[in-house]
Amino acid sequence: MPSLTRRISPWFLLILGITLLGGVLAAAAVPTRSGVLATSGIFVLVLGGWVVSLCLHEYGHAVTAYRGGDTSVAAKGYLTLDVRRYADPGLSLVLPLIILLIGGLPLPGGAVWINQWALRSRARRSAVSLAGPAANLALGIVLIITVAAFPGMPRPVAAGLSALAYFQIIAFVLNMLPVPGLDGWGALEPYLSAPARRLGERVRPWAPFVLLALLLFVPGVSALFFAATQLLFGAAGGDQELFRLGYSAMFFWRNL
Secondary structure, eight states, X not given: OOGGGGSOOHHHHHHHHHHHHHHHHHHXXXXXXXXXXXXXXXXXXXXXXXXXXXXXXXXXXXXXXXHHTOTHHHHTTGXXXXXXXXXXXXXXXXXXXXXXXXXXXXXXXXXXXXXXXXXXXXXXXXXXXXXXXXXXXXXXHHHHHHHHHOTTSOHHHXXXXXXXXXXXXXXXXXXXXXXTTSHHHHHHGGGSOHHHHHHHHHHTTTHHHHHHHHHHHXXXXXXXXXXXXXXXXXXXXXXXXXXXXXXXXXXXXXXX
């Protein structure tokens, strides 16, 4: 694989830098006791961190596909963590950002185009689908452990990291649902019958939008989903109080 195709993208480093800047702003709010600065820092930290996680999610798909036999992902730039490489910018980044800010749902944004025929087995195809959600889960657990391991961390920073960790748990659960178009379906698809796969292909374009509508506009479904993800977040060791503080700062306009 040429070195250029595996070099970390400057765009990814820029997004990472913006995320770190949010953390600095949140930490700086403690000595100044500035609520505005704390809210701004948490907002930047969580939003930037979510875009970073989107890149890691798609990188998980791509690197697993590469190791499974699809070397074309390298030439496509998928191994550079460049957010611009992951499909259409509007549908892959802008729309998910809007949904995140409106409904608090971190949708799977980007998409890597995998040559399924190049993968060596059905197990490899399933592994490619599972690798993206696994990246979200791993990042969420790392963030939870980081907050727990450093109790002296500035409270706004810990709150922002806890909110970001919770979004990773949501992304994991959402992606693992066996709905055509999501990774949970992709993991099952290689083992399904031909008629089931054809049905999945037919409903794939609109099935995720039906799920999104249910989660955003049907109170009972939405409440159940968020309650389940909060339980999972707590079971993983997440701090509920810090998460709620970070979540409130992330959606500060709801409290105006």
